[in-house]
Amino acid sequence: MVKRVVVGAHYGMRDWLAQRLTAVLMAAYTLVLLAHLGLGSSPTYESWRALFAQGWMRVATLLFAVSLAWHAWVGARDILMDYVKPDGVRLGLQAATLLLLAVYLGWAAEILWR
Amino acid sequence: MSSAVAKKVRPKYLSLRALLFEIRLPLPGWVSILHRVSGALLVFPFAAWLLFLLDRSLASPEGFARIASYLDLPLVKAAMLLFIWAYCHHLCAGIRFLLLDLNAGVALAPARRSAVAVLVVSLLLTAFFGAKLW
Numbered sequence: 001m002v003k004r005v006v007v008g009a010h011y012g013m014r015d016w017l018a019q020r021l022t023a024v025l026m027a028a029y030t031l032v033l034l035a036h037l038g039l040g041s042s043p044t045y046e047s048w049r050a051l052f053a054q055g056w057m058r059v060a061t062l063l064f065a066v067s068l069a070w071h072a073w074v075g076a077r078d079i080l081m082d083y084v085k086p087d088g089v090r091l092g093l094q095a096a097t098l099l100l101l102a103v104y105l106g107w108a109a110e111i112l113w114r
Numbered sequence: 115m116s117s118a119v120a121k122k123v124r125p126k127y128l129s130l131r132a133l134l135f136e137i138r139l140p141l142p143g144w145v146s147i148l149h150r151v152s153g154a155l156l157v158f159p160f161a162a163w164l165l166f167l168l169d170r171s172l173a174s175p176e177g178f179a180r181i182a183s184y185l186d187l188p189l190v191k192a193a194m195l196l197f198i199w200a201y202c203h204h205l206c207a208g209i210r211f212l213l214l215d216l217n218a219g220v221a222l223a224p225a226r227r228s229a230v231a232v233l234v235v236s237l238l239l240t241a242f243f244g245a246k247l248w
Contacts, residue, residue: 020215023208030205039246045171045178052172072157079150097157104161111169 019074022067029064058112065108069101142229149207152200160197191247198243203236 036051037043043051051057076097084090139147170177184190210228213219219228
């Protein structure tokens with residue numbers, strides 16, 4: 001057992017916890033969405049549009065998108081730290097990941113509040 | 115310092131052949147690496163693809179109709195099937211990892227059983243939603 005003195009460095013605890021909390025949020029959203037879509041019939045344009053016109057659905061979907069971005073950032077960073085050893089390449093890929101996730105967030109907000 | 119210099123150089127046995135045919139990953143290992151692979155696939159390209167589908171389908175009735183016929187193409191259905199598997203596997207494996215974090219099922223036998231369960235359940239869910247899709 002390593003004795004950890006919690007001072008400036010936080011040993012990744014916040015990211016570790018955030019990845020798990022966002023996972024639970026996204027799992028809950030998945031169940032809610034499946035419940036609302038119903039498993040029998042495929043949606044029509046009107047029902048699809050009405051579903052995403054509701055305020056709570058927009059907020060929930062945005063919350064999902066934010067959760068996804070945070071969750072995916074921690075996961076992608078873990079993968080890049082494990083497999084990409086040259087610092088410059090890793091930094092470039094991490095920057096590209098952040099940019100991609102930022103684009104996703106902006107796009108999601110634009111779709112939801114068009 | 116001298117001990118660092120004298121450190122034995124250990125042989126590495128990680129040829130491509132060894133990785134592919136000789137090292138046999140235990141099932142929890144498969145769940146773990148597939149969790150990574152599916153997670154990476156979900157971030158890119160699937161998240162971008164789903165945003166595109168959501169964007170077009172909500173934009174107009176014509177867009178919705180175009181997306182509906184687009185989703186009828188066999189290749190697109192195959193891609194959707196891969197997405198469904200990646201989502202189901204990532205979700206099931208994620209639930210397993212959360213339970214392991216809570217010290218549930220950490221011993222060897224239950225960990226193996228839950229690994230098999232994750233692989234089987236995610237494939238069954240994929241079959242279920244795939245059947246709805248077709």
